[in-house]
Amino acid sequence: MVSNPGRRTALLDAGIEVIATAGARGLTFRAVDEEAGVPTGTTSNYFTNRDALLRELGHYVFVRLTPDADTVAARLAEPPSRELEVALMQDIVARARADRAGYLALFELRLE
Numbered sequence: 001m002v003s004n005p006g007r008r009t010a011l012l013d014a015g016i017e018v019i020a021t022a023g024a025r026g027l028t029f030r031a032v033d034e035e036a037g038v039p040t041g042t043t044s045n046y047f048t049n050r051d052a053l054l055r056e057l058g059h060y061v062f063v064r065l066t067p068d069a070d071t072v073a074a075r076l077a078e079p080p081s082r083e084l085e086v087a088l089m090q091d092i093v094a095r096a097r098a099d100r101a102g103y104l105a106l107f108e109l110r111l112e
Helices: 005-022 029-036 042-046 050-065 069-077 082-098 100-111
Strands: none
Touching: 005 029, 005 042, 005 050, 005 100, 029 042, 029 050, 050 100, 069 082, 082 100
């Protein structure tokens, strides 16, 4: 297995884009290579098979959609209230709008 965290992240980002545009059935190593702009075969050097790629994408989509730790800590420190619930829901919608591909990929991965 090749160890280059930057390249691995770029491949995962490309995989999210492929799933968002072509669906989980359109996810192939070649499609990820093309989306990432890397030589054919690069994705297969980082992921042993399609299931491994799907598994990694399933974990990574949450990395993309989860707010940073400081934001979470600040929100959890607030006392529970209706206003806090509204703010949390607005934050979820804002993150989904900011990362449309990640949000679509989340649903595709759940279906897969």
